[in-house]
Amino acid sequence: MTGLEQGAIYALVALGYTLVYGVLRLINFAHSEVFMIGTFTTMWVWGWMGIDQNTKIDSVGQMVMLIVIGLVAGAAASAVTAVTVEVVAYRPLRRRNAPPLAFLITAIGASLFLAEMIGIFTKRAPFGPPRIIEPAVAFAIGPFKVTNTQILVLLVALLMMAALDQFVNRSRMGKGIRAVAQDPDTAALMGINKNRIILLVFVLGGAMAGVAALLWNVRYGFTKFNVGFLIGLKAFSAAVLGGIGNLRGALLGGLLLGVVENYASGLFGGEWKDFTGFVLLVILLMFRPTGLLGESLGRARA
Amino acid sequence: MLLEIKDLTLEYGRIEALHGISLEVEQGEIVALIGANGAGKTTTMRAISGLRPVAKGSIVFDGQDITKLRADKRVILGVGQSPEGRGVFPGMSVMENLEIGAYTRRDKAGIAEDLERCFALFPRLLERRKQAGGTLSGGEQQMLAVGRALMTRPKLLLLDEPSMGLAPMLIQQIFEIITEINSQGTTVLVVEQNAQQALSRAHRAYVLETGSIVKSGTGQELLNDPSVKDAYLGVA
Numbered sequence: 001m002t003g004l005e006q007g008a009i010y011a012l013v014a015l016g017y018t019l020v021y022g023v024l025r026l027i028n029f030a031h032s033e034v035f036m037i038g039t040f041t042t043m044w045v046w047g048w049m050g051i052d053q054n055t056k057i058d059s060v061g062q063m064v065m066l067i068v069i070g071l072v073a074g075a076a077a078s079a080v081t082a083v084t085v086e087v088v089a090y091r092p093l094r095r096r097n098a099p100p101l102a103f104l105i106t107a108i109g110a111s112l113f114l115a116e117m118i119g120i121f122t123k124r125a126p127f128g129p130p131r132i133i134e135p136a137v138a139f140a141i142g143p144f145k146v147t148n149t150q151i152l153v154l155l156v157a158l159l160m161m162a163a164l165d166q167f168v169n170r171s172r173m174g175k176g177i178r179a180v181a182q183d184p185d186t187a188a189l190m191g192i193n194k195n196r197i198i199l200l201v202f203v204l205g206g207a208m209a210g211v212a213a214l215l216w217n218v219r220y221g222f223t224k225f226n227v228g229f230l231i232g233l234k235a236f237s238a239a240v241l242g243g244i245g246n247l248r249g250a251l252l253g254g255l256l257l258g259v260v261e262n263y264a265s266g267l268f269g270g271e272w273k274d275f276t277g278f279v280l281l282v283i284l285l286m287f288r289p290t291g292l293l294g295e296s297l298g299r300a301r302a
Numbered sequence: 303m304l305l306e307i308k309d310l311t312l313e314y315g316r317i318e319a320l321h322g323i324s325l326e327v328e329q330g331e332i333v334a335l336i337g338a339n340g341a342g343k344t345t346t347m348r349a350i351s352g353l354r355p356v357a358k359g360s361i362v363f364d365g366q367d368i369t370k371l372r373a374d375k376r377v378i379l380g381v382g383q384s385p386e387g388r389g390v391f392p393g394m395s396v397m398e399n400l401e402i403g404a405y406t407r408r409d410k411a412g413i414a415e416d417l418e419r420c421f422a423l424f425p426r427l428l429e430r431r432k433q434a435g436g437t438l439s440g441g442e443q444q445m446l447a448v449g450r451a452l453m454t455r456p457k458l459l460l461l462d463e464p465s466m467g468l469a470p471m472l473i474q475q476i477f478e479i480i481t482e483i484n485s486q487g488t489t490v491l492v493v494e495q496n497a498q499q500a501l502s503r504a505h506r507a508y509v510l511e512t513g514s515i516v517k518s519g520t521g522q523e524l525l526n527d528p529s530v531k532d533a534y535l536g537v538a
Contacts, residue, residue, distance in 0.1 A: 022376070172405065175398060175401065175405070176400050176402075176405060178391070178393065178394060179391055179394070179402050179405075180392055181393060182391045182392060182394070183389055185353055185385070185389070186351070186385055186389030187354070187402075188351075188353060188372075188373035188374050188377075188389070189351055189373065189377065189382075189383045189385060189389070189400050189451075190374075190403055190405050190406075190450070190454065191371075191374045191375075191377030191378055191405050191406035191454060192374055192378065192402075192405055193374045194374070
């Protein structure tokens with residue numbers, strides 16, 4: 001269960017990598033910082049509302065309200081960050097037809113810039129967002145205990161992913177995203193404004209990372225300027241694991257990675273957690289270089 | 303005049319691909335642009351639809367200078383294109399491919415009407431409407447590309463090598479449909495290597511050779527022109 005919970009957060013962040021990659025063939029390294037800024041924003045917003053670590057949340061109504069506010073604030077802040085990176089860093093490069101390497105180094109630069117900016121601003125201190133939900137076992141199926149936060153995290157994550165999946169597959173804009181991913185030139189001949197689609201992709205990916213950030217705060221109650229680094233790396237691995245450019249692959253990869261990591265840390269001890277995750281990635285890519293479900297936003301059905 | 307191209311020059315890097323070509327398309331015509339591989343036919347098409355930046359010269363469409371206009375905005379003005387190699391979205395169903403042709407349109411009734419017209423022209427697409435674009439045969443993909451371009455409700459339909467890779471029977475059929483589309487009121491500019499078919503269907507035609515227009519006239523004139531016969535029709 002802990003694995004699924006963690007995996008769901010990886011999967012939400014992984015969607016951002018996969019969406020941007022599907023449309024731009026670009027690995028947006030700054031996405032991990034998009035997540036990080038989401039964790040800080042939700043915490044700050046709660047702070048402004050006078051909620052800190054010592055506040056006791058006693059009514060369910062207040063709890064739900066805080067979660068919804070945190071979700072909206074986190075998603076909005078992350079989306080704005082993602083869009084800013086696109087407009088300030090990537091778009092000028094595209095206009096000049098820059099080679100892929102220039103994009104890659106820009107992405108890394110944007111990532112470092114954002115992490116350091118928040119680092120300086122927060123004096124590199126670790127922060128503990130308030131505990132909105134006191135973890136408690138909600139019910140147990142045999143030996144598996146399911147906590148209330150686990151239910152919340154999984155529920156919200158799966159809901160967001162189902163909504164995104166429907167949006168991309170059914171809506172007009174979603175079709176636009178798939179068209180640009182599959183053939184950008186022909187998409188332009190259909191009257192699709194590529195830059196607008198790219199912007200939309202950053203908004204969606206950013207918002208998903210923001211939701212992940214809220215769930216992270218609720219579950220772990222910890223953030224720091226470099227919190228995005230490892231999560232970003234794991235989420236990126238999850239995206240590759242499932243097949244980058246493939247939305248459902250991101251979900252599968254995220255959940256699988258989370259479960260395997262937790263299983264391994266139960267088996268060998270916590271310090272082996274990150275190790276097993278990446279070993280899994282390497283082994284899987286040896287046998288299926290395009291990931292579990294293959295690259296799909298571009299080729300087959302998204 | 304629906305389309306007026308004046309002195310169009312286009313470069314790939316430092317190499318000039320088109321050396322100042324001029325051509326005109328009148329409302330209601332079928333105009334063919336024929337030429338060998340590498341003559342610059344597709345380049346001309348991509349310049350008209352806005353996928354390639356123009357170095358010199360001007361493109362005026364429906365009285366408006368569109369030389370520097372972005373590709374997606376030209377579609378809204380009424381330039382619809384079926385690109386070279388068809389450009390069918392492989393991961394989308396036939397229906398979705400057609401719907402995306404109507405991406406810029408909001409008139410639901412008009413879209414439904416055009417969809418019907420499309421299926422009337424290409425009954426095959428109706429049978430295959432749920433199938434993914436990538437799994438269609440070459441001929442079906444060509445039909446889909448033309449149908450999808452029609453879904454933009456173009457004033458000018460640009461067709462880039464509609465006969466490419468098709469069996470002779472299908473080529474005949476595609477050109478019959480092009481004539482049909484034209485008789486329903488859509489102006490057509492078609493680029494072709496298959497000069498025989500293109501010239502016999504076109505009202506007027508231009509011959510493109512290594513980036514310059516070397517000849518122009520009515521379809522019939524060019525069909526009977528000895529040098530055109532020699533170079534493009536395979537008869538002495």
